[in-house]
Amino acid sequence: MxxxxxxxxxxxxxxxxxxxxxxxxxxxxxxxxxSSLRLPEISEVDLSRHYTKLMKQTHGVNDGFYPLGSCTxxxxxxxxxxxxxxxxxxxxxxLQPKDTVQGAMEVLYKAEKLLCRIxxxxxxxxxxxxxxHGEYTxxxxxxxxxxxxxxxxxxxxxxxxxxxxxxxxSAAMAGFKVVNIPSDEKGGxxxxxxxxxxGEDTAGLMLTNPNTLGLFDPNILEITKIVHEAGGLCYYxxxxxxxxxxxxxxxxxxxxxxxxNLHKTFATPHGGGGPGSGxxxxxxxLKPFLxxxxxxxxxxxxxxxxxxxxxxxxxxxxGNFLVVVKALTYILALGKEGLKEASGKxxxxxNYMMNKLKGSYHVAYDQTCMHEFVLSLEDxxxxxxxxxxxxxxxxxxxxxxxxxxxxxxxxxxxxxxxxTETENKETIDEAVKIYLELYKKAHEDPExxxxxxxxxxxxxxxxxxxxxxxxxxxRYDD
Amino acid sequence: xxxxxxTKREQxxxxxxxxxxxVDELYSMVPKEVLLKELDxxxxxxxxxxxxxxxxxxxxxxxYDQIYRGAGVYKHYIPAIVSYITSKEEFLTAYTPxxxxxxxxxxxxxxxxxxxxxxxTGLDVSNASVYDxxxxxxxxxxxxLERNRDEVLxxxxxxxxxxxxxxxxxxxxxxxxxxxxxxxxxxxxxxVRAHLNERTAGLYVExxxxxxxxxxxxxxxxxxHENKTKMIEGVDPISLAIYKTPGExxxxxxxxxxxxxxxxxxxxxxxxxxxTCKKELMRKLPGRIxxxxxxxxxxxxxxxxLQAREQHIRREKASSNICSNExxxxxxxxxxxxxxxxxxxxxxxxxxxxNAHYLQTKLNELGFVRKDEGExxxxxxxxxxxxxxxxxxxxxxxxxxxGLKVExxxxxxxxxxxxxxxxxxxxxxLKEVLS
Numbered sequence: 001m002x003x004x005x006x007x008x009x010x011x012x013x014x015x016x017x018x019x020x021x022x023x024x025x026x027x028x029x030x031x032x033x034x035s036s037l038r039l040p041e042i043s044e045v046d047l048s049r050h051y052t053k054l055m056k057q058t059h060g061v062n063d064g065f066y067p068l069g070s071c072t073x074x075x076x077x078x079x080x081x082x083x084x085x086x087x088x089x090x091x092x093x094x095l096q097p098k099d100t101v102q103g104a105m106e107v108l109y110k111a112e113k114l115l116c117r118i119x120x121x122x123x124x125x126x127x128x129x130x131x132x133h134g135e136y137t138x139x140x141x142x143x144x145x146x147x148x149x150x151x152x153x154x155x156x157x158x159x160x161x162x163x164x165x166x167x168x169x170s171a172a173m174a175g176f177k178v179v180n181i182p183s184d185e186k187g188g189x190x191x192x193x194x195x196x197x198x199g200e201d202t203a204g205l206m207l208t209n210p211n212t213l214g215l216f217d218p219n220i221l222e223i224t225k226i227v228h229e230a231g232g233l234c235y236y237x238x239x240x241x242x243x244x245x246x247x248x249x250x251x252x253x254x255x256x257x258x259x260x261n262l263h264k265t266f267a268t269p270h271g272g273g274g275p276g277s278g279x280x281x282x283x284x285x286l287k288p289f290l291x292x293x294x295x296x297x298x299x300x301x302x303x304x305x306x307x308x309x310x311x312x313x314x315x316x317x318x319g320n321f322l323v324v325v326k327a328l329t330y331i332l333a334l335g336k337e338g339l340k341e342a343s344g345k346x347x348x349x350x351n352y353m354m355n356k357l358k359g360s361y362h363v364a365y366d367q368t369c370m371h372e373f374v375l376s377l378e379d380x381x382x383x384x385x386x387x388x389x390x391x392x393x394x395x396x397x398x399x400x401x402x403x404x405x406x407x408x409x410x411x412x413x414x415x416x417x418x419x420t421e422t423e424n425k426e427t428i429d430e431a432v433k434i435y436l437e438l439y440k441k442a443h444e445d446p447e448x449x450x451x452x453x454x455x456x457x458x459x460x461x462x463x464x465x466x467x468x469x470x471x472x473x474x475r476y477d478d
Numbered sequence: 479x480x481x482x483x484x485t486k487r488e489q490x491x492x493x494x495x496x497x498x499x500x501v502d503e504l505y506s507m508v509p510k511e512v513l514l515k516e517l518d519x520x521x522x523x524x525x526x527x528x529x530x531x532x533x534x535x536x537x538x539x540x541x542y543d544q545i546y547r548g549a550g551v552y553k554h555y556i557p558a559i560v561s562y563i564t565s566k567e568e569f570l571t572a573y574t575p576x577x578x579x580x581x582x583x584x585x586x587x588x589x590x591x592x593x594x595x596x597x598x599t600g601l602d603v604s605n606a607s608v609y610d611x612x613x614x615x616x617x618x619x620x621x622x623l624e625r626n627r628d629e630v631l632x633x634x635x636x637x638x639x640x641x642x643x644x645x646x647x648x649x650x651x652x653x654x655x656x657x658x659x660x661x662x663x664x665x666x667x668x669x670v671r672a673h674l675n676e677r678t679a680g681l682y683v684e685x686x687x688x689x690x691x692x693x694x695x696x697x698x699x700x701x702x703h704e705n706k707t708k709m710i711e712g713v714d715p716i717s718l719a720i721y722k723t724p725g726e727x728x729x730x731x732x733x734x735x736x737x738x739x740x741x742x743x744x745x746x747x748x749x750x751x752x753x754t755c756k757k758e759l760m761r762k763l764p765g766r767i768x769x770x771x772x773x774x775x776x777x778x779x780x781x782x783x784l785q786a787r788e789q790h791i792r793r794e795k796a797s798s799n800i801c802s803n804e805x806x807x808x809x810x811x812x813x814x815x816x817x818x819x820x821x822x823x824x825x826x827x828x829x830x831x832x833n834a835h836y837l838q839t840k841l842n843e844l845g846f847v848r849k850d851e852g853e854x855x856x857x858x859x860x861x862x863x864x865x866x867x868x869x870x871x872x873x874x875x876x877x878x879x880x881g882l883k884v885e886x887x888x889x890x891x892x893x894x895x896x897x898x899x900x901x902x903x904x905x906x907x908l909k910e911v912l913s
Contacts, residue, residue: 001582001586003586003589003590003593004590004812004816005590005593012819013819013821013822014557014817014818014819014822015822016555016557016817016818016822017555017822017825017826017829017894018894018897020825020828020829020832020833020894021897021898021899022829022832022833022835022836022897022898022901023832023835023836024828024832025831025832025835026720026828026831027692027720027721027831027853027855028853031692031721031722031853032720032721032722033718033719033720033721033722033723033726034722034726035600035723035725035726036820037597037598037718037719037820037823037824038597038820039594039597039598039815039816039818039819039820039823040594040815040816040819041819041820041821042816042819044559044817047559047563047813047816047817048559048562048563050816051563051566051587051813052566053583054569054582054583054584054586054587055566055568055569055583056568056583057580057581057582057583057586058568058569058572058580058581058582058583058584059568059572059577059580059581060567060568060569060570060571060572061571061572062567062568062571063568066573068573068576071573073571073573074481075481076570076571077479077481079479079525079528079529081565081570082529083528083529083532083533083536086532086533086536087536087541088533088535088536088537088538088539088541089536089539089744089745090742090743090744091541091542091553091742091743092539092540092541092743092744092745093542093545093547093551093553093743093745093879094551094743094745094746095547095549095551095882096540096542096547096879097870097871097874100539100540100542100874101539101540101745102538102539103535103536103537103538103539104539104745106535106538107535114519117517117518117519118517118519129609129610129613129747129748129804130609130800130801130802130803131801131802132789132799132800132801132802133609133613133799133800135799136650136799140646140650143650165788165789165790165791165792165793165796166789166790166799166801168789168793168794169789169792169793169794169796169798169799170799171794172794172795172796172799173650173651173798173799174650175650175651175652178793178794215507216505216507216508217507218507218508218509220509220512221509221511221512244505244508245517246514246517247505247508247513247514248505248508248512248513248514249512249514252512252514253512261802263802267481269570269571270571270572270573270574270802271569271570271572271804271805271806271807271809272569272572272573272574272575272581272584272805272806272809273573273574273575273584273606273766273802273803273804273805273806274607274748274802274803274804274805274806274807275747275748275750275802275804275805275806275807276802292642311646312642312643312645312646312649313612313639313642313643313646314613314643314646314647315609315610315612315613315643315747316550316610316611316612316637316639316640316643316735316746316747316749317551317639317745317746317747318745318746318747319746319747320747320748321744321745321746321747321748322744322745322747322748323747323748325532328532329528329532331519332520332522332523332528332531332532333479333522333523333524333525333528334479334480334481334522335519335520335521335522335523336516336517336518336519336520336521336522337521337522338479338480338522339517339519340517341480341482342481342482344501344502344504345482345484345489345501347501347504347505348489348492348493348501348504349492351496351504352492352495352496355495355496356495368504368506368507370504392577393579396577396579396580401573401577401580402577407790421481421482422481422482422483423483424483424484424488425484425488425491425492451774453579456579456580457579457580457582458578458579458582458773458775458777458779459579459773459774459775459777460578460579460773460774461578461579461771461772461773461779461780461781462771462772462773462774462779463771463781463783465771465772466769466770466771466781466783467769467783467784467785467786470760470769470783470784471769471770471771472589472592472603472604472760472767472768472769472770472783473589473592473593473596473602473603473604474589474590474593
């Protein structure tokens with residue numbers, strides 16, 4: 001496919017703006033741009049066709065099954081897009097007088113109240129723009145809490161070895177040291193290891209439950225108790241909330257703060273890598289440390305206020321507001337029963353699919369899973385030389401987005417499947433058939449799979465070359 | 479509303495298949511005492527009802543006919559083609575393009591975005607975006623850090639929101655941030671000189687700055703380079719069509735808020751932060767980066783690259799924790815810049831420049847006097863002959879958003895949408911308000 005720059009022709013242009021009637025002045029020579037601005041010169045029809053071509057080489061949820069583990073690629077209801085395009089939301093300036101943005105504040109206030117009830121928290125900020133940003137914000141809450149009590153020794157954040165990579169990265173950014181602890185033989189937190197790891201230096205524990213193996217940790221109450229007794233706080237990574245919403249709440253499991261991914265659990269689209277939204281909820285005692293711009297309601301009118309001991313800001317203004325509008329629309333539409341039904345169905349779909357694959361593939365931890373499950377292809381690779389990557393790439397030829405590969409790190413040759421609740425039985429049955437075919441193919445013709453995919457726009461790209469000789473922009477011929 | 483396709487019968491069949499009678503049995507691992515009996519939120523609603531609810535809430539916000547307020551967020555005209563392209567469902571519903579073979583569309587669009595940002599700023603490398611301009615600026619500070627250089631200087635003429643975010647980020651990473659006092663709303667070069675030392679990693683300045691003034695970035699860059707300190711410039715992307723680029727001034731890193739490139743104001747977001755730098759800082763850039771390579775048949779292909787910097791590989795040693803960024807907003811910016819083209823961008827910048835200067839002249843006639851010296855692009859401060867809050871209220875009644883009260887002055891802004899006719903209307907309204 002040609003690049004925009006290769007389709008460009010000198011002098012071709014569109015004219016979207018009126019002529020300027022206020023003058024012809026320009027910046028003084030001292031400050032003026034000297035080099036020419038080489039942006040594409042292209043007509044609207046060609047621009048439109050360019051992106052239609054790009055669109056055809058992009059696989060979204062509406063193109064087919066997308067069981068990408070830990071990413072909750074569920075269907076994104078279109079009414080959410082409609083509400084988020086209302087002029088009353090898109091065409092308001094963040095610094096308008098407060099009496100002219102009461103509706104916007106109502107969105108934030110309502111979404112906060114609903115999400116607090118769903119998570120068992122007392123307050124929430126929408127400032128963080130994504131999950132990792134939420135992690136960072138949640139960890140700053142923990143840091144501020146200990147600082148406020150002059151408890152300077154608490155410098156460690158405990159992270160299980162099955163955690164998302166963002167957990168340790170966020171902890172480091174928030175100024176903590178990371179203590180990794182191993183998982184037990186059932187894939188849960190090793191209680192002995194946890195007991196040995198906690199102490200006066202423990203600031204907190206970061207945990208995903210269900211964890212990245214898709215397993216609900218039955219010891220969860222004991223885990224949070226151990227951390228609390230040592231004086232630490234418990235942080236809930238909400239990446240996997242889709243398994244439990246409406247059924248059990250992080251707040252009731254002993255967590256003190258939580259981040260959510262509205263672009264996972266609450267069905268807002270991923271946009272090819274954002275915009276997301278990573279609100280952070282907390283219990284009452286952490287509320288004074290939340291970022292600025294919390295919303296309060298008095299006699300039916302809304303206002304912003306800065307929490308007493310606020311950490312300041314982690315982003316400008318109030319976060320990815322329109323994403324919050326979409327999530328609010330989704331929650332209001334589904335309601336209490338709808339959310340509970342969604343999580344139950346997500347878990348049912350995962351167990352159903354796991355069960356169908358189990359006869360052939362090796363399930364890493366063979367027990368009832370939550371919304372996702374992990375296969376280990378270690379044995380298959382030993383037998384046939386076909387790796388998790390080969391099977392994943394093989395599925396591309398069938399129009400399926402592969403599961404998450406090589407994660408969590410504690411499972412070798414891992415493939416992590418999350419079918420989500422919005423897929424129907426036929427889709428899952430069809431996917432199972434395809435993965436069983438691929439399994440057979442691995443034994444019959446491993447070479448074919450090493451070379452997969454065969455039917456996509458490109459075959460496997462040379463990633464080593466991309467990193468060794470980086471070409472990160474188009475170069476003009478001059 | 480439900481978005482679950484299965485019928486009850488199918489669900490029963492699936493349960494039977496795995497040897498269970500009910501969905502609740504799947505939750506047997508959850509301790510009984512914490513199982514929720516009932517979620518305390520309202521019942522669900524039909525799509526029609528929810529849409530009506532949200533329309534009602536949106537209706538409580540005032541959409542102004544005219545806006546003369548910027549301060550970091552700007553009202554611009556967005557060509558109709560932009561949202562048509564970016565709301566294509568494939569772009570909307572895809573995840574981060576980990577699987578290059580079925581994501582060439584998204585990957586190519588990011589590569590094109592990176593190129594456009596490089597062209598706009600005159601620098602070598604761009605990432606695929608971060609959360610917003612303020613976060614981009616904060617992340618840029620960390621890019622300048624070296625083993626023995628762990629302090630950063632920041633001019634107090636920058637956007638206060640950006641400063642807030644920088645402070646939060648620096649405190650958590652134990653980086654010393656020194657705020658430099660400006661002079662007459664511009665960065666004071668003597669103040670910079672006085673604070674440079676062997677530990678100074680970087681200087682951050684915005685141009686145009688928060689007060690709308692063009693800073694002497696070239697001189698500042700020369701000065702800090704003598705001290706082996708890196709120069710970071712916060713830029714206004716529209717202004718770069720006519721103002722000297724960071725690249726032309728030897729700036730090391732340029733960052734900015736991309737909202738102006740085709741995104742509505744949306745009460746603060748989603749926006750995007752762009753980040754670009756010289757080649758030698760490439761491996762310190764945080765976030766996703768797309769690179770060109772070839773596939774096995776030698777065809778051109780695009781992939782996410784330089785991943786050795788990132789959290790999923792390096793965990794606690796990563797250069798940043800960013801994964802989801804603002805990809806669709808970056809695509810929006812890319813479509814917008816392509817639609818406008820070089821001539822359109824220049825015309826846009828000159829419209830902003832001339833409309834703002836016309837506004838300033840007209841306001842001056844009405845007693846709103848500009849005291850600052852020095853050049854401005856599309857924003858400027860004036861005094862006010864009446865109380866700023868009264869002014870705001872009176873204009874608001876006429877569906878006009880006044881400039882923002884900053885210190886004891888008003889920060890005005892005009893872009894291409896504030897045409898001569900509109901500004902003349904504003905002046906008539908102001909005359910009424912003042913009389």
